Amino acid sequence: MKSVIVYYSFSGNTKKVAALLSEYLGNFGEVRTIELTARDESKNFFKQCLRALRHRQAKIEPVPLDPRSFDLLCLGTPVWAFGPAPAINAYLEQCVGTEDKQVVLFTTYGSGTGNGRCLNYMQAALSQKGIKDFRRFSIQQFKVSDKEFVLSKIKEFCALSPAD
Secondary structure, X not given: OEEEEEEOOOOOHHHHHHHHHHXXXXXXXXXXXXXXXXXXXXXXXXXXXXXXXXXXXXXXOOOOOOHXXXXXXXXXXXXXXXXXXXXXXXXXXHOOOOOOOEEEEEEEEOOOOOHHHHHHHHHHHHHOOOOOEEEEEEEEHHHOOOHHHHXXXXXXXXXXXXXX
């Protein structure tokens, strides 16, 4: 199985989860990890949250991959103001070739308010592109450093077997 993990991380929490997801998926085949970079990103967290609340897109560096060559697409973002980070919004808009792909959506969050709404927003955006098979999980920021906890959530919600 060939997997790709595309994520954005402002503080490093989502990056840690992406690394553990990559470690897990490596047991089933090839994994490629891509961290999105926003060229127009403010270092002010509150300005970033305002952009996320309005579902604004960041200007991201081009993503050098064609999702058609992967079996599994994983997308990760922190939850900001009930939605994904602007860099993920841009990727959701630009992503093509995803029809009939398996997708894992994952988030990192603080309070939990808006986490479901964020996942639902990403799933709805990808459903319009022909994706039907979604798996989802979330990790609270205070548990990101607990490797065993994060891996248990990944295994529970990704539920892959060597046959996948």
